[in-house]
Amino acid sequence: MIIFKSKREIEMMHEAGKILASCHKEIEKIITPGISTLEIDKFVEDYLAKWGATPEQKGYQGYQYATCASVNDEICHGFPNSKPLKNGDIVTIDFVVNLNGGLADSAWTHPVGNISDKAKRLLKIAKESMYKGIEQAHVGNRLGDIGHAIQTYVENESFSVVRDFTGHGIGRNMHEDPAVPNYGEPGKGLRLKEGMVITIEPMVNVGSFQCKIDKNGWTARTVDGKLSAQYEHTLAITHNGPLILTD
Ligand code: MF3
Numbered sequence: 001m002i003i004f005k006s007k008r009e010i011e012m013m014h015e016a017g018k019i020l021a022s023c024h025k026e027i028e029k030i031i032t033p034g035i036s037t038l039e040i041d042k043f044v045e046d047y048l049a050k051w052g053a054t055p056e057q058k059g060y061q062g063y064q065y066a067t068c069a070s071v072n073d074e075i076c077h078g079f080p081n082s083k084p085l086k087n088g089d090i091v092t093i094d095f096v097v098n099l100n101g102g103l104a105d106s107a108w109t110h111p112v113g114n115i116s117d118k119a120k121r122l123l124k125i126a127k128e129s130m131y132k133g134i135e136q137a138h139v140g141n142r143l144g145d146i147g148h149a150i151q152t153y154v155e156n157e158s159f160s161v162v163r164d165f166t167g168h169g170i171g172r173n174m175h176e177d178p179a180v181p182n183y184g185e186p187g188k189g190l191r192l193k194e195g196m197v198i199t200i201e202p203m204v205n206v207g208s209f210q211c212k213i214d215k216n217g218w219t220a221r222t223v224d225g226k227l228s229a230q231y232e233h234t235l236a237i238t239h240n241g242p243l244i245l246t247d
């Protein structure tokens, strides 16, 4: 069931999204070889507390951390840990901010020190593919238009899009209907309406799109051990076009 959001609810989500975006910018500044993802996780929790916000992922279905931190071949839901990040790594930091009940969800992939040209291109294409999807998020378009735009852009660059995880509706709960796939056919799927709030969050792989799940039951990584990157924004569908809430 799709829950439509009022102007007021969207404003509250936007306030949470502003804190989220500014926190991502701070993370970008502190990421350097030697820092651990657990230190980043702690930084995020402290940052949110300073703004009177809370990390919505902590405690969600037993998940224990404020952030997901997915390094190199990890696609998503990586557990923060105390291992120092190395020069040349890439790391996706994904988290959900709750400010007075308003939720916002966004992920960025960061380079650690100097990364390979291949990794640089992966980050660039993953980010651009998210914006290709967002461009399609107009009243009257369909979910397939979003997925198709992302998939064709990524595949034209000889990368692949993950199928096993999708974007989602978000509002009072972190995960609501509909699922927002990063692949699909134009003109197919649910029609977008004013008041929907969704995430667009393509996971882009250098090699195969297929995933395997670690023994911890959460962390997804590429089957071939090749790199994966992800960018995610939360956005509202409005008559004036997509309104990004996590910018
Ligand atoms: N932020 C993630 C998303 O984009 C959700 C993480 S699942 C959690 O959907 F359990 F770790 F919170």
Ligand code: CO
Residues within 6 Å of the ligand: 094, 095, 096, 105, 106, 107, 232
């Ligand atoms: Co997220």
